[in-house]
Amino acid sequence: MKAIVVVAAVALVVVLVVTVAGDCTWSQDITSRSWDESVCPEPYILIGNTTCLYISQWGVVRNWSAAQTYCSVYEGELAVINDCALLGEVWTLTQHVLNLTGNFWVGGSDAEAEGSWVWERTVKSVPMGVPFWLPGHPDGDTHENKLMIADNGYFTDGNQTEEHYFICQDFSTLGSITG
Ligand SMILES: *[C@@H]1O[C@H](CO)[C@@H](O)[C@H](O)[C@H]1NC(C)=O
Ligand SMILES: *[C@@H]1O[C@H](CO)[C@@H](O)[C@H](O)[C@H]1NC(C)=O
Numbered sequence: 001m002k003a004i005v006v007v008a009a010v011a012l013v014v015v016l017v018v019t020v021a022g023d024c025t026w027s028q029d030i031t032s033r034s035w036d037e038s039v040c041p042e043p044y045i046l047i048g049n050t051t052c053l054y055i056s057q058w059g060v061v062r063n064w065s066a067a068q069t070y071c072s073v074y075e076g077e078l079a080v081i082n083d084c085a086l087l088g089e090v091w092t093l094t095q096h097v098l099n100l101t102g103n104f105w106v107g108g109s110d111a112e113a114e115g116s117w118v119w120e121r122t123v124k125s126v127p128m129g130v131p132f133w134l135p136g137h138p139d140g141d142t143h144e145n146k147l148m149i150a151d152n153g154y155f156t157d158g159n160q161t162e163e164h165y166f167i168c169q170d171f172s173t174l175g176s177i178t179g
């Protein structure tokens with residue numbers, strides 16, 4: 001479970017990424033910083049100063065409910081990503097440090113009421129529109145009721161039966177900040 005942290009640490013030495021996650025720009029030199037392992041319980045790492053996240057590793061994909069189950073094994077849930085800077089940092093980490101090109105399930109859903117996106121944990125609204133979503137999205141109607149961070153850095157709606165990477169969050173340590 002330490003592997004993801006080690007990989008990130010090794011990559012930090014060699015990778016300079018100045019990039020954009022959708023419209024949530026994350027333009028810091030990521031060689032100059034590290035992901036803190038000391039604050040969050042294993043296997044979570046501190047990302048964006050406030051949030052304990054675990055990102056699924058290469059080749060580990062699950063449908064939405066199986067991803068939620070995976071997170072619960074580590075006493076977490078699919079992540080709540082409410083902040084543009086955090087979205088930018090997560091996307092930079094997944095796509096450009098860990099090189100996990102693909103979509104990532106997070107904890108949002110509109111299964112209860114079509115078009116009304118909420119975080120399953122908090123039942124609070126998922127941010128809508130720019131800069132989180134591309135104009136015209138979500139676009140999947142009742143066939144796509146679960147939230148992903150797409151490989152273009154924006155939120156997108158996905159069919160819960162699809163298997164994707166996923167992001168778990170530990171709420172026990174820093175939950176009061178982000179929940
Ligand atoms: C984390 O804190 C640093 C220093 O205060 C700040 O520059 C950076 O924007 C923060 N990162 C996020 C993702 O909020
Ligand atoms: C990710 O890809 C970049 C550029 O292709 C490479 O420099 C880096 O070593 C890769 N990182 C990992 C963890 O494979």
Ligand SMILES: *[C@@H]1O[C@H](CO)[C@@H](O)[C@H](O)[C@H]1NC(C)=O
Nearest residue numbers: 142143144145159160161162
């Ligand atoms: C998507 O989900 C619906 C149920 O919500 C299901 O009937 C359908 O087969 C799934 N797959 C696609 C590709 O729409």
Ligand SMILES: *[C@@H]1O[C@H](CO)[C@@H](O)[C@H](O)[C@H]1NC(C)=O
Nearest residue numbers: 062063064065066160161162
């Ligand atoms: C999700 O994956 C699990 C494990 O492979 C499977 O048992 C379950 O039927 C799947 N559920 C959906 C909705 O695809």
